Amino acid sequence: MKKLIVLLVVGFVATTAMIAIAANGPENIKMSAKIGDVDFAHAQHQSKISDCTECHHKGTETPKCTGCHGVKDGIPKAKKAFHKQCKDCHKKSGGPTKCKECHVK
Numbered sequence: 884m885k886k887l888i889v890l891l892v893v894g895f896v897a898t899t900a901m902i903a904i905a906a907n908g909p910e911n912i913k914m915s916a917k918i919g920d921v922d923f924a925h926a927q928h929q930s931k932i933s934d935c936t937e938c939h940h941k942g943t944e945t946p947k948c949t950g951c952h953g954v955k956d957g958i959p960k961a962k963k964a965f966h967k968q969c970k971d972c973h974k975k976s977g978g979p980t981k982c983k984e985c986h987v988k
């Protein structure tokens with residue numbers, strides 16, 4: 884009986900962790916650009932920035948920036964939106980701001 888409870892607890896913890904990973908999205912996101920692709924360490928950023936809406940400003944129900952930016956009229960183009968969000972925070976927090984620190988060939 885004790886063994887069964889242990890197994891159930893382990894199973895529950897593992898399942899919860901898996902759901903958390905799925906809801907948090909990919910650990911790393913490769914974004915393609917002609918001058919060099921950007922390797923965005925999503926999970927690493929999540930561990931530093933606890934509030935998802937700092938980036939997902941319209942909420943995490945619609946997590947894809949490119950679902951709006953560059954698709955709908957009257958919304959800043961994707962390049963502008965990414966550059967503004969990434970660089971504005973980096974200027975404050977000491978992250979990279981030079982082209983080649985993000986765009987790697």
Ligand code: HEC
Pocket residue numbers: 905906907908909912923925928929932933934935936937938939943946947948949950
């Ligand atoms: C530092 C900024 C930042 C933070 C903080 C952040 N995200 Fe993201 N997230 C992004 C970017 C950028 C993408 C890529 C969006 C795209 O491809 O248009 C993304 C993608 C995602 C995706 C995948 C979207 C898809 O369908 O491909 C999910 C899910 C997600 N984020 C959830 C979260 C959750 C939940 C949190 C908080 C725990 C979080 N994110 C925190 C920037 C961030």
Ligand code: HEC
Pocket residue numbers: 914915916917918921961962965966969970973979980981982983984985986
């Ligand atoms: C903090 C990281 C970061 C820095 C610094 C940065 N970029 Fe970007 N850039 C991105 C991201 C993220 C995208 C979006 C890529 C995508 O949509 O797939 C992007 C998109 C672009 C695009 C559009 C994609 C394409 O192929 O047309 C161009 C052009 C670009 N950047 C040029 C630059 C130049 C030039 C600099 C330096 C003055 C620079 N970037 C600095 C992160 C950065």
Ligand code: HEC
Pocket residue numbers: 938939940941945946947948949950951952958959963964965967968
């Ligand atoms: C559901 C649609 C939607 C999604 C998803 C979305 N945005 Fe936006 N975004 C907007 C709209 C609309 C605006 C114009 C101002 C406003 O209404 O907030 C905007 C404005 C911005 C601005 C300000 C631009 C400026 O010139 O001042 C930035 C930066 C930005 N978004 C980045 C992002 C990033 C990065 C993501 C993904 C992590 C994202 N947005 C996801 C709709 C969206």
Ligand code: HEC
Pocket residue numbers: 921922923924928931932937938965968969970972973976977978979984985
């Ligand atoms: C809300 C704040 C915030 C936003 C938004 C943000 N970052 Fe960062 N980023 C950071 C911080 C903090 C660091 C770590 C600085 C350090 O430790 O030196 C960092 C570091 C990085 C690094 C260097 C990683 C390393 O291991 O050296 C890259 C590349 C990067 N960010 C890309 C991006 C891209 C691309 C975006 C936009 C899609 C973005 N970041 C948006 C806060 C942010």
